[in-house]
Amino acid sequence: DSGVTQTPKHLITATGQRVTLRCSPRSGDLSVYWYQQSLDQGLQFLIQYYNGEERAKGNILERFSAQQFPDLHSELNLSSLELGDSALYFCASSPLAGGPVGVYEQYFGPGTRLTVT
């Protein structure tokens, strides 16, 4: 158990709908990352937040957005869902955002499996 929690574990929804995935980082971790894992794209970095601020963006669609709240939990919002959005969405956390010194290991949550029908 990494200490990162994600809810819900599974989500089934229809095309065109909007869903929110939630992540609570490990105690003390300020940085949260979202990743998408699908069979065709593999594991892709979506977005990073550090202490409430967006720090880095990866291959995140405009239909997707995220935020990190003052209590450091984060939410990933997916809207106008398409069949291709079906994937496993992971949240990871680490103590810091990055820098010249340090390990910057990321601890992954159990994931949310999203199925769009």
Add this chain to the structure above:
Amino acid sequence: ELKVEQNPLFLSMQEGKNYTIYCNYSTTSDRLYWYRQDPGKSLESLFVLLSNGAVKQEGRLMASLDTKARLSTLHITAAVHDLSATYFCAVGSGGSNYKLTFGKGTLLTVNP
């Protein structure tokens, strides 16, 4: 754009045999990570390699890093069934806005 290539993508081994998974990356990086993923599960951190020549071992797995060649290897010694999983390497980049770029993963199946 940083690219991370793993090979092989599929590996079927007999118990007791040795094998190596390779991870090549395209731009300079000083941190290389290996993760394990069991089917339908999360990613478990195995190793973090921080410098050229770094070698780390845990049980039957040994990871090494050659930053000049931009190559990391994960060596499996005397494989056992419990090692069956997907193994990912990931390269850290981004300075103060750190992110991981993952390889496609190697699906390892150890047969009795």
